[in-house]
Amino acid sequence: MNLLPHILNGITLGLLFALIALGFMLVVGLMEQINLAHGSLFALGAYLAFVVVSGRLPLPVEWVREWLLVPLAWRYAAALVVAPLLTALAGMVLELCVRRTYGKDPLYGLLLTFGAAMVIEELIRLVWGTRDYVLPVPPSISGGMIFWDLIWSTYRFYAAAFSIGAIGLVWLFIERTPYGAIIKAGAHDSEIVRALGIDLTRLRLYVFAFGTLLAALAGIIVAPIWGIRPHMGVDAVVPAFLIIVLGGVGSFWGAVAAGILVGLVVGVSGAYASEWSLLSMYILLIAVVTFRARGLSGKKSLLEA
Amino acid sequence: MVLFEAENLQMRFGDRTVLENVTLSFGAGKLYGIMGPNGAGKTTCFNVLTGRYRPTRGRVRIDGEDITGLPPHLIARKGVSRSFQIMNLFNDFTARDNVMTALPEMRARSFETRRAVASDAKLADAAEAVLARVGLAGKGDVRAKNLSYGDRRALEIGVALAAAPRVLFLDEPTSGLGSDGTARLAGLIGTLKGQLTIVVIEHDMPFLFGLADEISVIHWGQVIAQGTPGELRANDWVRRSNLGKLQ
């Protein structure tokens, strides 16, 4: 068996995992807050995108008919913008609740968002039912292509490229803009941020919303592969959490590397011992964290206390 | 008689050397001061002496016994106790329970599960005695987090003292206290002097120069001067530094 295709598959899968973990990492790294509702917001993003693309909007019938005449590529592009923004609003509402837990044991924030995850998932079930949906994607990014004598899904390469783009932009945002500098300062020394005259409360709100926006974006990208269903959130939040712990809290590249590593391990074990592939990421985590106190490259954090 | 000694300690974190060739020795029943600017390596030195870090080189001995690299709880059981610059209390426990937890009698029974702690009057009495010693008599039922700042500082020493140490390391015990509080702490430490070996990191020079039998100055991770307060007053570095002017 040729291993190369499986390694390539593992890397694309890993990039998807990294994309899923990106918003989670931002909130953990910069706010020291574990958002277990990340997965449900990821699902919400996918549902909202489906609503936009398929025109199931609460609008007059004629408008919807007009909208469905717009080419799929445009509707898809619109969904990529609108759905994450709407989800970010939901994220802001959640932050209004979560802010009550700041300064307490981080456990409370984690538990609160655990409750929120349950509530969001059940709300999705109430609104859209238990059935699943497929997010239509433009023909230009669907279908297959051939190399190595194998057919590959074009969409997966699109998704991987999208992930790389998103990771790069978030990194630039954190490292190269004043906003990023403030965000980082907010995480590590709230005294300094206050002294600079920055409204820490608002900063946290925006960071949380940004994390949510990234969750929704990941949901939209992953939806055509996984399908859209109420509990897709759980399928996303566990790997996201795992990747952050594996990469180490507070480390951007640690998380990205962990995502790719998890993808590789899942992809390659899928080729050799397929029935164990879902377990492989947990074994990887145990192996790393047993020996490295803060994952691959984590920093000291409140979340260890 | 030398009770506790450190020999040629070196401590590196990655490519940074934080301690280099630090040699210290503390005699029984005396009070030692350690001074130096922020970031000089004083707290790191304590951390190495009490087992939080394992030195990259060098030896630590108590009563001639090598304890280099032992974990903190084993070093503590050899009779080494410490307080912390940033307070480290059992915040939800009462003052009495804080002290009680550190008692050697409690440690001896630590895996016992049958008898209730509350049924043991001896433990409570011993804890009350320690509280009285650090000036917290009558405050035994107050939770540590509800005590005043000065009382918390005193309790910090009380917990360290409760373990019945032979050597007591105090890391900036007056940190954050006003002049009244500092005076109170100085008085408390003064009463302990002579009963056991005490090593104090301090920035408050009058405090230190008034109490210590011997002072070491640590700078850039090295001991640059050592001597009695009188000898150090003449030291160049001490004179040049701000610390010197304060006296």
Add this chain to the structure above:
Amino acid sequence: MIKDTKVSRRRLLKGSAMAAALAGTGTFFGPWTHTRVLAQGQKKPIKIGFTCDASGQYGDSGQDDLRGCRMAIDEFNAKGGVLGRKIEWITADTETNPATGSRIAERFITRDECGFLVGAVHSGVANAITQVAAKYGTIYLNTNSSAPSEAGENCNRVKFVWDGNGSNFATATVQAAINSVGKSWMLLTNDYVWGHSTSNATKALVEAAGGRIVDNLLVPQNTRDFTAYLLKIQQAKPDVVAAAIGGDDIKALRTQVAQLKLDGKPAWINNQQDWPDVWGAGADSLFGVFGTTWYHKLPLPGVADFVRKWQAANAGGPIPVPGNVSYNGYMATRELLRAIKRAGGTNNIKVIKELEGLKVSAADRMQHFDAYMDPVTHQMQQTIYLARRNAKPSDPTDLYEVISWIDAKAATDTAAAGKCKLAAYDQVPTFEL
């Protein structure tokens, strides 16, 4: 009332002497016993508990199952019920979770006084419910769990299985595919009981027909990304891939196969497609050949009428037409109510005997052949249909093209009878509600 003449029940009663003493009464089945006795002589409603999933892997199917069951009850109630007694029902979410199924079965039987339990998709949940039902002698209809073990090693005197099972579907598909497509097969198996027993059945049939299994890929439940498996399949180049993948997993697999345009070569055989799984995914991702027990556009008398009535009862629901899951639920519930009527009461042993002798004509089943309940395995023996994606649908619901159908006899799960050991009648606690 409880006709307490049977050995096992009496032993149960004796054993609880401590409880009786503590409770200070002669009865210790709680309120349940009282109400059962009180019910005597009154025209008390007949109560059925629907143990249907509303969430989890099979939440979708469970609710479609329920729609069919309710329709049967509504039809009887419209005619005045059974034996002059109304039929009441209750449902709760079994969460596709055996532990929850077990608790809900206890609740339905002991608190809600249900004399009958109906509904299951997941074999684990079905077994959990069966165990509780067996303890009380309550009849349980497994409507939609198609693990062969349900009518094999896990069969029970109180349980009746209404769906075709993995072995039936495999028997129906394998010979045809070996002759028309090729002998080199690869298996894709969901890594749980249904997947394993189905794949084992397929393997035996393929080898018996002269085919060869090149590999069997085990797919963990909840797999969302099948690329690694699809790569392996492409590299191995089998003639046929036989997939025993269920629930949400098959939906993801289908989408990904469609994306890769892998649905032509190799040929795919999906053991079974449940309608609620198919409806969500959209027509263009339906691939391969698969088995089913019913289709809403079968050209048989009564089908169109049934579909109309179903649509009237479930207007505005998530699925516009009844599929095999709803059909199985309907048929099971209807036959149960008819059996109660024939038995002249709800005595569980009498109803069990009625169901064991059940024969339903083709016209009555809306299938091509007559069907009957196998008294040895308690599985409904019925027509098995083979279908594939309809290239020329007559309307948006017309997803299938039924390509052949075979009689139950030609698709019997021959191994089941040897594995199934039903308890003797006098081992079953008996009661009448």
Add this chain to the structure above:
Amino acid sequence: MARHGSDATQLVTPAMLAVVGVLASLPLWIGQVGLYPYIGIEIVIWAIYALSFNLLLGYTGLPSFGHGAYFGIGAYAFGLFQQNVLPGLWPCLAAAAGAAALAGLVVAAFISHRRGIYYAFMTIAFGQVFWVVAIKSHAITGGEDGLLRIQRAPADFGIVSFDLRDNVSLYYFVLGVFAVVLVALWRLVNSPYGRILQAVKQNETRAAFVGYNVWLYKFSVFALSAALSGLAGGLFAMAQTSAFPDVMSLHYSGYVVMMTLIGGGIVSFWGPVIGAALFLLARDAIGAVTTAWMLWFGLLFMLVVLFKPEGIAGWWQDLRREGGARRPGLARLRMLFGG
């Protein structure tokens, strides 16, 4: 969480008598309030499980989020031991606790040097590993279908033997186990060992520097908690006459955390018991009306975390503190529930 006063020194407290007394009368009236004995069995079993879980979360501050594994291992061990080794009740229960303790020891060896989020996720990872192994080992555990046909073996006390096959007698049996566990845990948390666990929770560093081997405490209490969870799991296998992998899943592990917190395990010994009862009753009651019970319970949980993170027991303690002095009735209740 310091517990003073006379209660801490007593073997059996008034609160225990009251709770066990009320529970003992339950079969007499449970039908009148629209419930059924089986739910009582689950409540008591989950209360044992939540109490042992709270030894970690509430007393030692260890977030074990994959604790369902040990409950599940207990259930499987009970069934497998019964079917393959010895059928008697006592050896089976010992096997349940023992197997879970063993698993707990192994896991604890890997995680006891970790803290916070890393600790939490390591427990999740191990929980998932055990869960997947249970599902995968079809030949031994029955896989997804579960390990079926577990018997409710009679409780043999030498002179007398009680048949446990009906729900009421099994209920009294699990209630008896519950009472023993209550006494044992109350002893434990008030002993020096329990006191040091609480010290470790508040400040690991300080505990180490006054001479306690923190690792050993985290290690031993994890195994102990796993053993008791396994015991509860064994009882659960009896109740359900089966062992299923789902109780080991992340969802079920989350349930025990929710129960413990809603009840107030962080501030009270009784929190997990209150929480288990509330959770199971709410699930049963709301679940009979709507299939979306998780929505309502999730909202309730959020409200508790937001406005009363100390849970119901914490709310009760506040109420007592405010009103206790004025109203003698409340003062009497305070005596019951200690504090």
